[in-house]
Amino acid sequence: AQKITQTQPGMFVQEKEAVTLDCTYDTSDQSYGLFWYKQPSSGEMIFLIYQGSYDEQNATEGRYSLNFQKARKSANLVISASQLGDSAMYFCAMRITGGGNKLTFGTGTQLKVEL
């Protein structure tokens, strides 16, 4: 079974600063993907970034980057130059290759960006 752990229930960051949201995972599978989703107060799930277990480079998408440390089983999300619109709940998730569309989610981190 897979497990995702997000140990930060809530985080605060000042506008324009960078912030790291932690995610550790546990699986015995060798081939998997790691995801980050953003859920604003309106409730929709917004895909941010993906990292495959065999990808050698850390994934980046605009202001989002994923700090993937395979040996430590961590997949932290880094948001650079935080904006007020980044205030939301952030979920880390995992999918095992060959497992179809089955995602295992962490419990989320509530990020608040302050002026």
Added chain:
Amino acid sequence: NAGVTQTPKFQVLKTGQSMTLQCAQDMNHEYMSWYRQDPGMGLRLIHYSVGAGITDQGEVPNGYNVSRSTTEDFPLRLLSAAPSQTSVYFCASSGRTGGAVNTEAFFGQGTRLTVV
């Protein structure tokens, strides 16, 4: 671009009533799944499907049924609603490119269900 459409957006049920949450996608995706989101617990997988006619249970399937007669639709049925099923329900779909599932899963807007 409709993407993944869930209906209804809100629903209040009485204990013991049954209902169907609808999910439709127009992207010809093979993979569809249902999740429930409860406070402090993230999203948990209820049922999933890897294609028309093929479904399987996820982490929390009890009290729910699914079927997938077409590629587009994946309804979730609550057989006899209980207060413990009060939650926000999300439907998601993914396609495939070549032999691999695409990296992005598309989510519907969610259905907020209250059972009283």
